[in-house]
Amino acid sequence: MSLRSRGARMGVIAAAVTALVLAAGCGGTTRGSEGGGGEPDVTTGTANPDAPLKEGLSVAFLPKQINNPYFTVADGGGKDAVTEFKGEYKEVGPSEASASSQVSYINTLTQQQTDVIATSANDPNAICGALTTARQTGAKVVTFDSDTKPECRDVFISQATAEGIADVQVEMIAEQIGGKGKIAVLSATPNATNQNEWIELMKKELEKPEYSDIDLVTVAYGNDDDQKSFQETQGLLRSYPDLKGIISPTTVGLAAAARYLSGSQYQGKVALTGLGTPNQMRQFVKDGTVEKFALWKPADLGYLAAYAGAALASGQITGEQGQTFTAGKLGEYTVGENGVIVLGPPTEFDKSNIDEFDF
Amino acid sequence: MAHDSLYAQPEAPAERAATHAWWRAALTRWDTLIVVVLAAVVLAASLSIDGFGSTGNAKFLLLDVVPIALIALPLTLIIITGEIDLSVASTLGLCSAVMGQLWLTGLPLELIVVLIVLLGGLLGAVNGVFVTRFGLPALAVTIGTLAAYRGLAYVVLGDRAVADFPYDWTAASLSTVAGGPLPWAMVMVLLLACAFGIVLHATPFGRTLYAMGNNAEAASFAGVSVATAKFWLFVASGAVSGVAGVYWTLRFASARADNAFALELAVVAAVLLGGVSIFGGRGALLGVLAGVLLLGTVRNALQLADVSSEALDVVTGSLLVASVVVPNVVGMARSWLRRRRRPAPA
Numbered sequence: 001m002s003l004r005s006r007g008a009r010m011g012v013i014a015a016a017v018t019a020l021v022l023a024a025g026c027g028g029t030t031r032g033s034e035g036g037g038g039e040p041d042v043t044t045g046t047a048n049p050d051a052p053l054k055e056g057l058s059v060a061f062l063p064k065q066i067n068n069p070y071f072t073v074a075d076g077g078g079k080d081a082v083t084e085f086k087g088e089y090k091e092v093g094p095s096e097a098s099a100s101s102q103v104s105y106i107n108t109l110t111q112q113q114t115d116v117i118a119t120s121a122n123d124p125n126a127i128c129g130a131l132t133t134a135r136q137t138g139a140k141v142v143t144f145d146s147d148t149k150p151e152c153r154d155v156f157i158s159q160a161t162a163e164g165i166a167d168v169q170v171e172m173i174a175e176q177i178g179g180k181g182k183i184a185v186l187s188a189t190p191n192a193t194n195q196n197e198w199i200e201l202m203k204k205e206l207e208k209p210e211y212s213d214i215d216l217v218t219v220a221y222g223n224d225d226d227q228k229s230f231q232e233t234q235g236l237l238r239s240y241p242d243l244k245g246i247i248s249p250t251t252v253g254l255a256a257a258a259r260y261l262s263g264s265q266y267q268g269k270v271a272l273t274g275l276g277t278p279n280q281m282r283q284f285v286k287d288g289t290v291e292k293f294a295l296w297k298p299a300d301l302g303y304l305a306a307y308a309g310a311a312l313a314s315g316q317i318t319g320e321q322g323q324t325f326t327a328g329k330l331g332e333y334t335v336g337e338n339g340v341i342v343l344g345p346p347t348e349f350d351k352s353n354i355d356e357f358d359f
Numbered sequence: 360m361a362h363d364s365l366y367a368q369p370e371a372p373a374e375r376a377a378t379h380a381w382w383r384a385a386l387t388r389w390d391t392l393i394v395v396v397l398a399a400v401v402l403a404a405s406l407s408i409d410g411f412g413s414t415g416n417a418k419f420l421l422l423d424v425v426p427i428a429l430i431a432l433p434l435t436l437i438i439i440t441g442e443i444d445l446s447v448a449s450t451l452g453l454c455s456a457v458m459g460q461l462w463l464t465g466l467p468l469e470l471i472v473v474l475i476v477l478l479g480g481l482l483g484a485v486n487g488v489f490v491t492r493f494g495l496p497a498l499a500v501t502i503g504t505l506a507a508y509r510g511l512a513y514v515v516l517g518d519r520a521v522a523d524f525p526y527d528w529t530a531a532s533l534s535t536v537a538g539g540p541l542p543w544a545m546v547m548v549l550l551l552a553c554a555f556g557i558v559l560h561a562t563p564f565g566r567t568l569y570a571m572g573n574n575a576e577a578a579s580f581a582g583v584s585v586a587t588a589k590f591w592l593f594v595a596s597g598a599v600s601g602v603a604g605v606y607w608t609l610r611f612a613s614a615r616a617d618n619a620f621a622l623e624l625a626v627v628a629a630v631l632l633g634g635v636s637i638f639g640g641r642g643a644l645l646g647v648l649a650g651v652l653l654l655g656t657v658r659n660a661l662q663l664a665d666v667s668s669e670a671l672d673v674v675t676g677s678l679l680v681a682s683v684v685v686p687n688v689v690g691m692a693r694s695w696l697r698r699r700r701r702p703a704p705a
Contacts, residue, residue: 028466028467028468028469028470029467029468029469029525029527029528030465030466030467030468031462031463031465031523032465066667066668066669067669090665092662092665092667092668093668094668095668095669095672096620096621098617098620099520099611099613099615099617099618100607100611100613100618100619103611104419104423104658104659104662105662107416107419107423108419108659108662108663110415111410111411111413111415111416111419111663112409112410112663113410123520123611123613123615124520124522125520125522125611125612125613126520126522126611126612126613126615127611128612129529129533129610129611129612
């Protein structure tokens with residue numbers, strides 16, 4: 001049989017591939033068998049809480065994507081802060097929120113020797129290498145809204161604690177239904193990490209004696225899709241005619257549920273609250289569909305991120321637990337466990353204050 | 360053919376080669392032009408943009424273009440035969456997702472890398488079978504697999520990310536020759552480029568690829584097995600996309616289903632900018648490498664100059680349109696001039 005025949009040739013290729021696979025498979029690197037060698041540590045030095053804030057710091061905001069209204073407002077807050085401490089502000093970022101697209105922007109900022117990089121990560125790991133390089137060349141890295149792995153940044157600005165978010169929503173619905181009756185939750189997707197954590201904490205909060213007359217009957221999922229959330233709201237009210245209130249801990253769900261209620265017989269009779277943005281909810285607050293809802297202020301998030309970056313670059317803090325610094329008009333903040341700084345309790349929006357906000 | 364001299368031509372008509380000095384022919388070739396433009400852009404950026412000329416920036420720039428350069432190699436050959444493969448970025452994404460899933464099951468990484476390259480080849484073979492055995496247009500087939508492979512990637516990994524690859528491996532994807540500006544990954548690209556360049560420009564097989572692009576029917580009459588050649592090109596395209604998938608996963612330390620989303624556009628843009636005719640039959644690998652580097656350099660330089668990303672997209676898009684329009688316009692102008700100089704046929 002000569003090597004010219006088709007079968008023989010295929011046989012040789014198959015044999016070669018098998019040999020290669022076997023050779024590669026023997027004694028290789030497997031998950032869990034990795035010996036040593038993690039990400040290199042970045043030395044952070046010691047903190048001097050009395051150091052003055054440096055002037056002329058270059059601060060760059062790198063959001064998940066540019067032209068996203070939420071991040072435009074957050075970065076705007078950062079800009080205000082940078083102006084206050086007389087630094088140089090700029091915003092750069094990709095036009096699509098993909099995991100790896102932020103890397104080349106971080107590399108560029110490293111080349112430009114930016115003092116502070118404030119970023120919201122599209123992926124907790126994909127930008128780690130680039131951030132580590134940036135820190136090795138002297139940049140301070142602050143993450144906000146969405147964190148990376150803790151070892152890749154100096155501090156993380158968290159919008160609120162999960163407990164804070166859960167509790168404020170339970171408190172609002174209890175107040176609006178008079179502390180008594182059936183309620184339901186309209187969530188995002190069944191496996192949304194944030195929402196599931198909040199819902200668990202809401203259930204825990206509802207076990208308290210002051211909420212004993214409130215009965216959480218079901219959790220519906222609108223998949224963060226406007227139409228699906230709208231239909232799920234309709235379904236909830238059909239299945240539970242005596243429903244007193246709905247909590248929607250997602251901006252898409254809250255707006256869709258409000259739209260359904262405002263055009264139905266339930267307007268003003270079924271209470272609705274949750275997490276939403278003032279611009280999306282303004283008309284429903286004004287027409288009486290929604291009394292009150294909550295969210296953190298994205299502008300404050302950016303503002304705090306900028307001040308935290310300046311405090312790091314000026315040596316006031318190094319990101320260790322317990323260190324404190326002053327963030328302009330927001331006052332004093334303390335670095336928590338794993339370098340997390342919590343912005344504070346969510347802000348509640350109602351008729352009296354909603355016109356003060358534009359985001 | 361109106362725009363002959365602007366594209367690389369492996370076999371220039373003898374009478375024209377005689378009338379033009381060789382250097383004049385070389386200077387008017389599109390790929391030479393791109394190399395010159397690339398050199399000019401690099402020079403201008405080094406002089407005018409802070410931080411562009413540094414070793415670190417050169418390294419970042421080269422790391423960024425590695426996946427595009429890799430995939431552009433087999434794609435050049437495919438486009439020269441008159442076909443197209445738009446599924447490359449989705450192949451990369453699916454390979455990355457499977458790589459993550461296999462890593463979770465505890466297979467050794469060395470074995471996974473081999474399996475992923477084979478998987479890439481298999482995905483390419485699917486394209487190849489549809490195009491060559493069933494005679495379907497490559498554009499339709501690979502738009503189909505573009506969607507299908509990306510969908511499969513989400514089936515495999517969902518919206519999760521697998522990120523606990525060993526640091527030695529992820530660091531290796533970023534390491535450079537002697538700590539200089541040249542990443543080892545780029546060395547791999549250059550070696551592969553040599554291999555593809557030799558196949559394309561120095562073998563009878565390579566010449567038949569041009570023949571297929573110019574006239575597939577004539578090529579098959581001349582005894583060239585068009586179907587077999589194209590089939591293996593699609594396999595090569597898939598396998599190299601698999602290699603790019605491994606590189607992408609390690610470089611970003613993250614196996615995700617959305618890795619390299621929409622990268623196919625950047626790759627096709629680079630190949631066309633490099634002087635390969637979208638209609639097949641013309642192009643050279645050197646021009647493509649220059650095209651890849653030119654796009655990467657322009658992006659990098661404008662980013663350093665704080666140009667916004669929307670403006671960046673506009674610039675890259677315009678470059679692509681120019682690369683298709685300019686040779687055609689120049690070619691038309693030339694033939695018009697030629698016709699005017701010659702007496703009109705009676």
